[in-house]
Amino acid sequence: MDQITFHHDTVLSDVHMLRPNRRHLMTRLNAAGQPVFISNFQLLSDGERRERGDGGNAVKEAEECEDRKEEEETDGEEGGGGVETLLDEDGDLDITRRVKRNLSESSRDLVCPVILKQSHSVPEEEGEEEGEEEDRCCKGIIKIEHTMATTLEDVGKQVWRGAFLLADFVLSQRLLFSGATVLELGAGTGLTSVVTATTARTVYCTDVGVDLLSMCERNVALNRHLMEPAGGDVTVRQLDWLQHDLCTDTEVEFSWTEKEVADLYDNTSLIIAADVCYDDDLTDGLFRTLYRLCSSFQHTCTIFISLEKRMNFTLRHLDVSCEAYDHFRRCLSQLQDLQDGRCSFTVQQLPVDFSQFLLYERIEHLELWKVTSSPLLDPRATSEASDVSPS
Ligand SMILES: C[S@@+](CC[C@H](N)C(=O)[O-])C[C@H]1O[C@@H](n2cnc3c(N)ncnc32)[C@H](O)[C@@H]1O
Structure with a gap:
């Protein structure tokens, strides 16, 4: 393959676009025949950040x-x-x-993927010496398998900047996440879940599609050494915003056990989601899911949503606009205005001036939102009202 073909509906994340070739290597083809790359993302320690003067710009x-x-x-x-x-x-x-060299040439060379190894092994399965060597140099490195230039249905197989912003936020709020049970929605490759499990106790890392969830599970395995010191664990499960219930069918891959469902409802205090608002129907599904979950949780729950405002020129407006973002803001307002007697929500935009632990460009269009839900009644006493959801 000496040239990558871009179809009209192909999208490529800036995270991958701006990486010179040598930082990611193609390792295999996935079940859908897509080339899978592995990228190393550096996680800066406190000392390294101090040395570099901390702050986003220093990292940039x-x-x-x-x-x-x-x-x-x-x-x-x-x-x-x-x-x-x-x-x-x-x-x-x-x-x-x-x-x-012009920008398109200098920022990213033409990708000419070379299959380095076509195997399903992860570092733990490799030879001991090789594994030890790998361990030594991987202390502050998150290894993520991903594809590039996917269609919209497969965007979860790439890493998006919102995942980095949210991961940075988690690392800057270690105390808040420490020992917590966290649910990630639309987790994609699982990068943010992995980072969260370096401080949280349990992370339910969720998305849809067996192929994507398998890739996500591999990423969890590749980075287990980062989570072990804090005793955190990531469980990869299917959670479809367009479905009313969690799938507990044992025949279905990535379905939930009854025990996990009970743990999720009893113990989740934090929900995170990165770059999940890019299609209005999916955004509606996401907000219905948030409402359903929070109004059934035992605890007050805090939700953190990161996103990147993407400006597009539209013929409808004859101007640049950000329709997916505008819809997201409408959903936030609806949630805040909701008065159903079961749960109340407050919404707040957070400043994004916290420390940067990962190397990426923290552009001005990256935002972080905090939604707090407080149950007003015992959810078990009002289970008959479970069909009520924001429109
Ligand atoms: C732009 S990607 C973001 C992935 C990851 N959070 C990141 O920032 O790198 C959007 C994610 O939403 C997921 N998604 C889309 N529709 C979904 C649905 N109905 N239920 C659950 N997740 C969905 C996609 O599979 C994808 O992983």
């Missing part, structure tokens, strides 16, 4: 610096680096500048 600069270094090395190899000064025939200074 560090990454840019790394990329510049890489570019210079490449230029060096090609013999193109440096500025040559010459005099032209009139005696004027003639400066030959280094040829700047």
Whole structure:
């Protein structure tokens, strides 16, 4: 394969677009025949963040610096680096500048995937020495399997910037998440769930589709060493926002056990969701799910939703607009205004000035929202009202 073909409905996450080739490697083809890559995402320790001066910009600069270094090395190899000064025939200074590659070329080279190994093994199954070596250099690295340039139905197989923002938030609020039971909705590759389990006790990492959930489970296995110190665990399960109930059919992969369902309803105090509002029907389903869950939980529950506002030019408005975002905001307002006597919700936008633990560009269009639900009545006493949901 020497060229990737982009179809009109193909989307590629900026997270993958802006990574130079050497940072991800194609490892296998998934059940759907899509190339699967593995990317290493660096998790900065407190010391490393202090060294770099903390803050989003410091991290961005560090990454840019790394990329510049890489570019210079490449230029060096090609013999193109440096500025040559010459005099032209009139005696004027003639400066030959280094040829700047245009943005699309410099930010990401053409992907020419090479299958390194086509196996279903994860590091634990590899040879002991190799595994130990891997362990030593993987302390602060999250390894994530993902695909690239997917259709909209498969966007969960890529990592999105909202996942990084939410992961950063979790790491900056370790005390809040410590020992908690957390539910992630629309978890995709599972990156945020993995990070959350470095402090939470139980993370139910949920999404839809066996192929995606299998990839997610592999990512959990690849990163178990990061969760072990805090004793956290991630359970990958199916939770479809367009279905009324959790699937407990034992014949179905990634279905819930009765024990897990009871644990979820009795103990969940935090729900997280990253970049899950991009289609109005799905957003409606997501909010119905949030309402249903929170009004059945035993506890007050706090929901954190990260998102990236994506501007599009629309013929309808003849201007740039952000329709999916506008719909999300309407759903938030409806939830806040809801008065059904069972549960009340408050909504708050949070500042995104917390520390950055992962390397990505924290662009201004990234937002974080906090929704708090408080049960007004004992949910078991009002189970007959369970069909009520926000429109
Ligand atoms: C843009 S991706 C975000 C993935 C991940 N949270 C991230 O930020 O990298 C949106 C996610 O919503 C999930 N999703 C879409 N429809 C869903 C549904 N009906 N029920 C549950 N999850 C759904 C997708 O499978 C996908 O993983």
